[in-house]
Amino acid sequence: MISVDLHTHTNASHGKNSVTEMYTSACKSNLEIFGFSEHSPRPSRYSYPEEYREHLIASFDSYAQQVMHLRETSTKPQVLFGMELDWFHAEEEYMRRNVEAYPFDYIIGGIHFLDSWGFDFIKDDWDLSMQECSVRYENYYRTMKDMAESGLVNIVAHPDLIKIFSIDSFRQWIQMPKSLDLIWQALKAIKDNDLVMEVSSAGLRKACAEIYPCPEIMRLAAEFGIPISFASDAHCINTPAFAFDRLEEYARSFGYSESAYFIRGKRFAKSF
Numbered sequence: 001m002i003s004v005d006l007h008t009h010t011n012a013s014h015g016k017n018s019v020t021e022m023y024t025s026a027c028k029s030n031l032e033i034f035g036f037s038e039h040s041p042r043p044s045r046y047s048y049p050e051e052y053r054e055h056l057i058a059s060f061d062s063y064a065q066q067v068m069h070l071r072e073t074s075t076k077p078q079v080l081f082g083m084e085l086d087w088f089h090a091e092e093e094y095m096r097r098n099v100e101a102y103p104f105d106y107i108i109g110g111i112h113f114l115d116s117w118g119f120d121f122i123k124d125d126w127d128l129s130m131q132e133c134s135v136r137y138e139n140y141y142r143t144m145k146d147m148a149e150s151g152l153v154n155i156v157a158h159p160d161l162i163k164i165f166s167i168d169s170f171r172q173w174i175q176m177p178k179s180l181d182l183i184w185q186a187l188k189a190i191k192d193n194d195l196v197m198e199v200s201s202a203g204l205r206k207a208c209a210e211i212y213p214c215p216e217i218m219r220l221a222a223e224f225g226i227p228i229s230f231a232s233d234a235h236c237i238n239t240p241a242f243a244f245d246r247l248e249e250y251a252r253s254f255g256y257s258e259s260a261y262f263i264r265g266k267r268f269a270k271s272f
Contacts, residue, residue, distance in 0.1 A: 001030060002241070002247060002248050002259065002272045003030060003031055003032040003033065003077075003272065004031065004229070004230055004259050004261050004270055005026070005033070005034055005234070005240055006033075006035035006037060006080065006106065006108070006155065006229050007035065007082075007157065007198065007200065007202075007229075007231030007232065008026075008037060008232065008234040009038055009084075009235045010036065010038060011059075012038050012055075013038055013055070014039075015235040015236060016235060017236055019036065019066040019067055022036070022234070023079065025237035025240050029240055029241045031240065032077050033078050033080060033261055034074075034077040034078070034079055035079075035081075035105070035261070036079065038060070038063055038084065039083075039084050039086055039110075040084065040085045040086050041056055041098060042056075043094055045116050046086070046088060046113050046116055048118045048121050049122065050121075064081070064102050068081055068102075080106065080263065082104055082105055083099070083102075084108045084110045085098060085107050085109050085110065086113065087110060087111045087143065089115075089143060092150065103264070105264055105265065106154040106155060106261070106262035107152060107154050107155070108198065109147045109150075109153030109155065110157040111143055111144060111157075111161065114136060114139050114140060114143065120164050126165040126166045128166070128169075130169055130173075133169040133173065134179075137162055137170065137173050137179065138182055141183055141186045144159070144189075145185055145186045148190045148193050149189050151193070154196060154262055154265070155195065155196045155197070155198050155229050156190055156195055156196070157200070157233075158200045158212040158213070158231070158233070159198065159213040159217055160212055160214055161203075163208050163214070164203070164207055165207050167209070171214075180220075183216070183217060187217070187220050187226060190221075190226055191224045191225070196226070196228060196267070197213070197226050197227070197228050198212070198228070198230075198231045199212070199218070199230055199231070199247055199250070199251055200212040200230075200231040200232070200233055200247075201243040201244065201247050202231065202232065202242075204242075211247065215254075218250070218251075218254045219254060222254040227258070227259075227260040227269070228260065230247055230259050230272075232244070248272055258270065258272065259272055
């Protein structure tokens with residue numbers, strides 16, 4: 001049974017519930033380790049049509065203090081303090097300041113923007129030709145390689161989030177040899193830099209309606225021997241450990257039997 005959920009959010013960003021409410025929900029689950037991983041603050045040029053950036057910046061310190069208090073006082077589940085670092089290719093110093101601002105246990109690298117476009121917000125943005133989709137997929141995996149080589153993250157989040165609104169095109173694209181080569185290069189960077197790849201049930205709740213990442217990426221990751229972590233990407237009290245029975249079956253089908261977690265940056269493994 002999976003007992004570690006490292007990727008969750010609160011109402012400090014665009015989640016629905018407080019730190020205390022999310023932890024209370026986790027206490028009702030079978031989790032032994034519960035990681036808070038709120039989004040990092042973002043520079044002003046990276047915006048969504050419905051924006052929570054200013055609220056996040058104003059709320060982050062209070063949020064962090066609450067999580068650090070729980071980290072010191074919690075028993076089961078044990079609380080860990082992570083952050084989902086929103087990745088921006090041109091903002092390394094800004095991102096580094098965010099990473100160094102608090103004593104995080106781990107940093108999850110999440111790619112939600114290509115240049116200044118938040119690609120995971122509006123479905124109509126993906127009313128594109130196959131060629132146009134392909135350019136965006138290629139940019140995404142080149143960005144993932146850069147992120148993996150940066151030294152700023154421990155875990156690579158939802159490794160095919162880019163498919164969220166274009167699943168049919170993505171399935172066609174990933175069958176192309178050039179596409180698999182780009183993904184291979186990104187995974188090699190993850191392996192070479194001793195990072196962890198996230199396996200997430202969040203995609204089951206999205207338009208793509210499938211686990212992140214897809215079988216082709218899981219197969220390559222298993223061949224590389226890349227460790228995995230598990231994520232619900234919960235944004236409300238109903239979704240910590242969401243569909244972890246399905247994640248367990250999925251991960252086992254590729255030969256995995258352990259998930260990774262981090263305490264003060266040191267990696268540990270727990271069997272499932």
